[in-house]
């Protein structure tokens with residue numbers, strides 16, 4: 001019998017206006033004619049999985065439409081997915097429904113239609129307010145496209161009712177500290193209730209991966225600059241009332257992304273769609289990345305029960321990224337490398353006793369620190 005029922009649902013919608021040269025997600029441009037057959041396959045997958053998981057699902061508190069660029073879809077396509085979800089699950093009155101939206105794919109009328117569907121959180125992929133850098137990112141939208149939509153968003157999404165977030169990227173080729181801070185200041189001038197700021201990761205199998213295969217490439221900001229970019233942005237976010245609650249996420253109180261907190265707390269969640277990764281009944285599963293295969297009805301490629309050691313390692317890795325920290329319960333105490341833990345406390349990288357947290361100076365070193373805590 002399943003003990004803790006997942007409270008969140010992730011839906012992957014892989015269609016985009018353009019394929020950005022740094023992107024390694026399962027996402028496609030120029031495949032719009034497949035959108036409807038994809039949605040049909042997606043609702044079939046929900047039916048099939050729910051028949052397989054023959055347990056009574058719990059109440060759903062979060063739904064996240066990610067991608068891809070979910071805002072390229074029509075209201076009718078999203079409604080088809082939401083109707084199917086409602087057939088199988090009951091939704092909490094306060095359910096958080098997030099939609100990732102990119103500039104140039106959404107306007108006032110579309111946002112109003114999504115609001116009618118119950119979408120109450122927008123994660124807005126502005127990424128940069130530096131026109132030249134944005135151009136190099138190949139995202140197919142301009143700074144003005146971002147500004148036009150933010151004006152609509154701030155009008156239709158008052159903080160008291162809904163929430164929204166800016167997604168920003170730093171560490172871009174050719175980006176100076178000044179350029180990044182100027183993007184941060186522009187973003188803050190719109191008083192967002194939430195910001196996600198991620199460092200660009202160069203992925204091998206992308207056009208960027210071929211150009212910047214050497215991490216010391218002359219145009220890539222180097223480690224010291226990245227640390228400065230992160231720390232200075234953190235100061236500006238804090239001064240604007242946005243508190244860091246995860247290494248790369250800041251929010252006003254009450255605007256934390258509840259769906260993402262499920263991942264970061266290493267809790268279970270459903271996931272449907274191309275390349276979606278879910279975690280249900282102690283099992284992780286992963287869907288195919290092949291669009292035609294998925295549309296033809298072949299979804300799952302891998303599924304495995306997570307060994308206990310792996311679960312603990314994952315919990316340490318994810319929860320230490322959170323400001324709320326990691327409880328040193330019996331299982332974690334038995335697993336963690338206590339010698340390294342004490343060493344890192346002395347070095348000022350970790351604070352706390354029953355609940356441990358990364359200190360400010362440890363945020364940019366988190367991967368190294370977590371690896372040492374899990375070292376056996």
Ligand code: SF4
Nearest residue numbers: 016019020023027068
């Ligand atoms: S819009 Fe997002 S998902 Fe689509 S190609 Fe660009 S980075 Fe990837």
